[in-house]
Each structure stands twice: as C-alpha cells, then as structure tokens.
Amino acid sequence: MTERRRFVKELVGMGAAVWAASMGGEGRAAAQAPASAPGASRGPAPSGKAASSTPPPGKKLGYALVGLGSLSQNQIAPALAAKTKHCKLTGLVSGHPEKAREWAKKYGVPETGIYDYQNFDQIKNNPDIDVVYVVLPNSMHAEFTIRAAQAGKHVLCEKPMAISVKECDAMISACRQAGRKLAIAYRLHFEPNNLELVRMAREKTLGSVKVIEAGAGFPIGDPKQWRLDKALAGGGSLMDIGIYALQAARYISGEEPVSVSAVSTTTDPVKFKPGVDESVLFTLKFPSGIIASCASSYATGLNRFRASAERGWFEVQPALNYVGIKGRKMDQGKLVDFDFPAIDHFAAEMDDFADCILNGKETRVPGEEGRRDLRIMTAIYEAAASGRTVSLAKG
C-alpha cells in the first residue's frame, strides 16, 4: 500500500510528462507515430523532471471566472475557494450584476473584481487577475479567450475549445501574440484513474492495446438550455460530452486518428433540432492499427472508457463523473480494482496551469490540443452526414 501511495504521488506528478509524450507540445510528433515508438512508451519524457518543481509556497494566482453558470457555481468556485493550492478567486464576469455581487460577498472578491461582458476588457487594469477561466457557452469561448489575451491575461478555456477550427486558430494566435498561455480545461488529464489507463497503454502492461471502447453521454434535461441551441453550442452531444470519449480514445492510444466514420441518430426531433446531434457513434483508426469505437449521447447515460489489450483489459467506469471515478483491470482472468485517492479535477487543472505559468512550463492541455478535437469532431459530423469515412491523414 505504501508503494501504491508513492506511485500515485509520482503518477500525478509525472502526469504532465506522460501526456506530453503522447499528446501535446513537443510530444506531438511522437503521438502521431505508433504507440510502440520509444519516445511514447518510455514514461516520463525529459520535461518530466521539471514537473517536480512547484510554485513558491504561498504564491497564488488570481483567477477570474467568466460565466457564473452551474459548472462555476458547483465545481469551479468551490474548488478555488477551498481546494486549490496556487489559485484564488479574484474576478467575476457575468451578465447578471446581482449574481456577481452575491458571489463576490460569498467568496471575498472585491467590488473592483466584478465585470460584465461589456466592460470585461478593463480587466487589463486589474493586477489581481492573472488568469481568465472561460466557462461560457461554446460559441462565446473564442471571443472571450481573445479579449482576455488582449487584456494581458492567461486563459483557461472550457471544452470544447470553440465551435470551429478557425476559431481555435484565432485563439491560439491571440494568446501567442499577447505572450500569454492558453490551456483547455480537459480535467480528466489530471485524474489518476484515467492517467493509469494512459500509463498501462504506454507501458504495454497487458500487451499492446488493440481495441478502445469509449462512451460518454447523459440524458439531457431542460430543452431550452444553451446546449441544445446550435448557435450557442455549435453542435450537440458530441461537442459537449462525446468529446470525452474522443479524448479517451486519443489519450489511451497516444496517437492521432488517421480516419473517422460515424453514424448519428435523432429519436426526438422536437428536442434535437438539425445541427444538434442527439447521439452519434464514431469509429477512429489510428496509425498503429488500434481502433476505437466511441459513443456520444444526450439521450442516455454512457460513462466508460475501456482499452482491450493482448492479455486483458483496463477501464474506468464511471469514467467522467466529477466525483467517484473507478478504474479496474482484468489481468489474465483476475479482476483488480484501481486504488487511487479521489482528487478535485478542477482544483488539479487550475493548480497545474498556475504551476505552468509560475514556472514557465508547457501545459499538457494547450490550445493545440483543443484544436485537434475540433478538427476531428468536424470530421465526425462530416462522416455522419455523408456516410463516408473521412481521412484525417494530414492537415
């Protein structure tokens, strides 16, 4: 157990490197090679050493939340208030001044830290705000990321990064021009059970992975919410929840898909208008020959990522809950539960981004990573509409 705990600690510490080697930053070339490429399978890349440095004790970066919906209310603000080590809530951006003032009182944010969508650009004059966390409907991500960067702030942006690849390019470009960091809030990149899947795949603990199955979905409620409005959401279940299944297929394989095929369905055309998928199945083919079968749905619960390898399988189920993720593996006929401590995903992602900013490190979830998903999701929608496999070979 002691060894297990130590391993967990190391794993969370080295997470950045494991992911970097397979997914982002300088590891991207490795990611496009088969998982058997040495760089992708050897665990921590050189940058892993840097991951052990941490911000100076006591130093906290100020986060402003843009959008005070349920995710901010139930997850992000509480994490900032009580669970992060290197972050504090110093700004609130909302279209509802009453709400913002209420939150300010509750969380000890000064009146001067409150903005609305019009005067938002004035945050450039607020030295207490280091990072802007964009928690708005998808179609507003690009605008507020770009405005935040232009105001000199680093940006953490909720997934999906935007509603088109073109928007992603503009966001990346704006942050680069402003000399500010951009990260996408892919919280599962910090979750120990999901990280264990990545480690097992990369280290071929049960042999090479052959087939990945990933499902992400929930029965959506209120038909009037922004998630069901094409103009605000940019799509349907795939953009919002299926993206987790896509992510899982990519981080477990450690590769970028070369082609996608897809089928979508609508059983409730009143609730799900054209352009807002109710459910979509998609299959991905990776360069090494790994294939992934993924499902996304707003009509039913789907919540499992599984890798089937030569000598067994390993999975998380539930895979993407905020609390209660469980991992296990079937190792030659023996079922073994993972044993990782629960973490707060949002605290972990915000602390990691603070660490990257304070110590000049690359984030494991840069804008380029968000852009890759947009590119693939665009192809998935194209494949579903055309009934043809869409190549992603280059571009």
Place this chain on the structure above:
Amino acid sequence: MTERRRFVKELVGMGAAVWAASMGGEGRAAAQAPASAPGASRGPAPSGKAASSTPPPGKKLGYALVGLGSLSQNQIAPALAAKTKHCKLTGLVSGHPEKAREWAKKYGVPETGIYDYQNFDQIKNNPDIDVVYVVLPNSMHAEFTIRAAQAGKHVLCEKPMAISVKECDAMISACRQAGRKLAIAYRLHFEPNNLELVRMAREKTLGSVKVIEAGAGFPIGDPKQWRLDKALAGGGSLMDIGIYALQAARYISGEEPVSVSAVSTTTDPVKFKPGVDESVLFTLKFPSGIIASCASSYATGLNRFRASAERGWFEVQPALNYVGIKGRKMDQGKLVDFDFPAIDHFAAEMDDFADCILNGKETRVPGEEGRRDLRIMTAIYEAAASGRTVSLAKG
C-alpha cells in the same frame, strides 16, 4: 425469490415467443417495425402458449454430430450424454475413423451410427438419427446441411450459417423441399441473462433503448487453425465471434438494421491474411433510431453487451462464455445483479429443437435468422472495404 424463480421458469419457457415476436418467423414484420410496435413489446406472442407443451416423457430424438472438433468434444457431446432431456447421441460423422470409434465406445453409439464424409448420405437408412448437428468449418455448413436434408434429417447448424447468402438460400430451400426443419445454433437465444436483456428492452423497463454497445472477441491462438483460413472460414473474427455482437444488437433492439458502417484493422498481417479480419468495428442503425456500436476481434478479448436506455442501462458481462454469464442493470443509480440459474446452452438449444420437431413448432432460430446475419456481415465487410455506409433497407 420465489417470484424470481417462477419468473425465470416462465422466461425460459416463453423465450421462444419473445424472440419470435422480435426476430424470426411470423414475427419478422414486427421486427422491422419500431420496438414500440405493440406486437414487439407485449411479451409472449400467441405462439407463446404452445411453448409450454413439451415432448412426451421419455421420447428422445437421435442426434448425429458432424465434425468431432473441440466444440463437439467439450460442449456438445457431454451435453447430449448428460444434460439434454429429449435428445441422445446416436450418430458420429468424422474424417477420422479411429476418433469416431473411440467416441462411439465412450458414448454408447453403435458401430452402425458411425459415418465418414463420403458415406454420410447413408444416414438416410438410419432410423435412430433424427437430427444432424453440423459442427464443421464454416465453408462446409452448406454442403452437409443440404446432404442431411436430402437424407431426410432435420438439421441444426452451427453459426455462422454459411459463408454467403447464396449458400443460406440453398440450405433453406433444401430443407423446405425435404420437409425438414433447419435451425441455427445460436445458443444465446436460450441463455436467461441474454433473454432478460431482450425482455427489458421489449418491455421498456428502463425506458426506450437508445444506444447498444456490443463487443465479442478473443485473442486467437494457433495460426494454422481453420478459423484463419479464408477458404474454410469465409472471413475472420466477424464470422466467428463478432456475429455474437451483431446478434446482440439485433435481439436487444428487436429490429433489423437499415444501414451499417464499419472499419477493420490488421496489426498482424502474418497471422491475418487478406479476407480474414483481425478486428472490425461496425455500427448499425435501426428503424426506430436505436444505434449500435459493435466490436469484433481475434486480437483481444471483448465480451459485453449493453443496452443504454432512458433511465439506466442493462448488460451481460461476460456475455458469451459457455459458463459464467452475468447480467446486471443500473436502474436510476442502483446497480442490481441478475439472478438466473446457470443452464447448459447446448443442451437448451438441442432440447428446444427436439421440442419443435416433436410438437410441430417453429424454431426461434430458423435458417432465415442465420441468413439475415450473413446478409448483414456481407454488408459490414463491404462497408469496411469501401469506407461507405451500406444501406440494408430492403432485399
């Protein structure tokens, strides 16, 4: 518990009707309508009453096994010897006379019940053989089914029924002309946990099914076995094991797919020659809008069928083992294991076929059912090769 047991008993009894209403025989029209069609959702069809009749006590039909490979050796012959109520082993057909004589001694089959592939047609003169059970490599199913029918015997044929739709047509036609029954050995049509999935889907216990996920696979061993020989197997993993995932999608939905898309992969081109798929993913779309994401593999273990519905999910996992199938459901956040007694799948299918013959009933797994799978599998291979969705709307 008493009620549970009673239910199990009824379920196994009514199985024929549940399946018939959704899959085969006169139920076929209903199967092509949405699952909400009254006939498909009301439980036992009229023929369900007949299902409670059983063969006269003591009356046993004689089965001849054609092909004495491992399935016959480890499953079918032991079931005939000790587990069936209405069947007995009275014939052995093999290319290995020594082996046949050994088996004859072990199972008390008279010397006159032994045949080889040349003199097989002489079984027409053997009144102790009522049924021929074809347990040969796939490409030999058609020939021996047709010869058996022409010899006046009923035929139970292993899955896949044959290696082409054309062969299926010839088999159906030969049995019809001879006035003999033809059943395909889809053993899971008799397995209580799988039947429970069908019942829950049909009765919408957790609301309408929205997404089905089904995986069937195992890492295949000996590269020289007939399963890896295109001429004998007619294909690869899909024909042999993926067919279970296809079946699951069809029996859980209770519908016939209108289109398929597919992607296949080969990571070991030495072992898996052209025409013998290593792994294939396929997606099916059904008339009611249900979609199914299926995986088939000879490279890794896949063994789960799951239906995700409006208010929860239900699954079997393992799904297709000869022994040890487990079912469970997630009913609004509560995980409940199914509690069905284990049965011998082969004894059940052989006894059911005996019952159909003795009492003039329709089998729930007729040749037409096997033909449907061949038609769909042919389309899956076509979709994988072309990268295009293949329509199955009619034909």
